[in-house]
Amino acid sequence: MLQLPAIREHKDALVKALKKRNVDAEAMLNGVLLLDEKRRATQTELDSTLAESNKLSKEIGQLFKTGKVAEANAIKEKTAGLKDTSKNLTETLNGITEELNNLLYQIPNTPHESVPAGNSEEDNEEVFRKGEIPDLGGDALPHWELAKKYDLIDFELGVKVSGAGFPIYKGKGAKLQRALISYFLDKNTQAGYQEVQVPLLINETSGYGTGQLPDKEGQMYHVSGDDLYLIPTAEVPITNMYRDEILAETDFPIKMTGYTPCFRREAGSYGAHVRGLNRLHQFDKVEIVRIEHPENSYNALDSMVEHVKSILDELKLPYRILRLCGGDLGFTAALTYDFEVFSTAQDRWLEISSVSNFETYQANRLKLRFKDSDSKSLLAHTLNGSALALPRVLAGILENYQTKNGIKIPEVLVPYCGFEVID
Incomplete structure (x- = not known):
């Protein structure tokens, strides 16, 4: 705050x-x-x-x-x-x-000076684009049809077990999902992020600490009997590990990564744009979190952006980066870059990562401070990003790598999958 x-x-x-x-x-x-x-x-x-x-x-x-x-x-x-x-x-x-x-x-974070003015996602500023959009011809299928054709994801069975928005991954679909998680974690740890495994349930104090409460209370699943919340992202428990802490300047940078399932009610979401993997109530995500000295946080943000770019470059997916305008900026963020992969079969861009600097906004709620060289207590800066959210990455791979003879696996994932094609 x-x-x-x-x-x-x-x-x-x-x-x-x-x-x-x-x-x-x-x-x-x-x-x-x-x-x-x-x-x-x-x-x-x-x-x-x-x-x-x-x-x-x-x-x-x-x-x-x-x-x-x-x-x-x-x-x-x-x-x-x-x-x-x-x-x-x-x-x-x-x-x-x-x-x-x-x-x-109730007061959101103030935007960084570079944030463009605007009212909605239509006013976001594209700052980077890379990758050729493949020409798949008129027979290209959206990922939900590919998932059914190759028996990779069963959306109907998920409805039976839990409800809409809870897909069941099967066979090579489950293996590809697991491969992506392992690949993302390996890339993150190689870049110096410490891997952590964190709880999937948080208390109310943790929700307030990172700003999910009270802003997104209606979007979170609440276990009323224990007054706990299912996490919407690993950012929440990872960042709260440092709640009420006083760090030394020598502790910076703190870099962590973690894989978790994520849970979001997505109340009011409906229509063709949420079909298949486009919008889910439960999905997997690998997160990167940094706690930084205020003087270095924007260099750290640039580093996080370059890191996510390197992953998408290796996956060889067409993507772009947007600087979010004021009207589309998250409640707690000072500056956010969204990564979007192009879905060739759907002919639309799909958000697959947000990389944000919160400056002192979360740290003030968390009482996350550090002692400077004069022993003065100052608020740290917090940052986080998806590296990456799996559903739409998986959708992008299925759609962009489809051929008449099956779905190719990105070369970098073959050692993780153990197979080169889904047929």
Whole structure:
């Protein structure tokens, strides 16, 4: 979330920056400042009351020692009143602080200066494109028909077991899925990311820490009996590993990668654009996460972009990179690059990765800090990216590598799959 000192000192600049998101934040920021003023005034009054109470307690002790019992008892009555006052002030302070935090949670991150203005995905800026789109002729099939033809993915059986959006991978489809996971993890660890295995369920505090709560509460599966949430991405548990931590400058960079299933309700999603693997409730993803010194975070972001590019280059899939506009930017991100693979059979681009810098926005929620060379405590920067989300990568491979004699396997995946073609 936004930092209170920044709101106090740069409110007008923040209002202007948030307009890139098409958010009029002036009323919310004014509300934050008003509550912050009340909080600080209440804290000052509480501190004064506690100080007076402590002073009188010491006087009472001295009076009892000198035999002045009547005077001591008289002051004790006053301290009893001060205790009631401090209790009431503490309750008031807690209420104001909770209200202040709830308001701060509703304010999105401010966009980086390079984020283009815009209202929707139509206004995103293409910054890179690579790969030839294959000419498959008029007989090219979309991936859901290829999956059925070669018995790779059973969407109907998934409906029977769980419901729509929960496919079952079979035979070479399951092996290709496993091959992609292993390949992505190997590429990430070779690039210096430490592999971790993390829980698939998180507590509410973790959801607030990385910004999924309260913003995306309706999109997350909630296990009400235990008050836990199924993760929407490995970013959440991996980043929360460092919640409430104070790092040293020498700890940077922190680079982690993890494979997890991901769960998203995708409420309200329907239509042809979500058919097959295009939009699922459960899917596999390999994530990369970095925790960086603020001075290096944008170099780190560029490095992450180049890393994802290298994977897609090896897969030899046609792709492009978009810099998201303010209106399409995620709630917690300062800058995001989306990677999209071209689906030849569907004649459309499919998002397969988002690489983002959150600057201090998540770190402020997480209380993730580091000590600089002057022992000053500062907020770290957090970043994450998909490397990669599997469903649409798999869809891109099936569609772009299809031939009359079957589906070829990208050369880099053959050692992982153990076969060169699906026929």
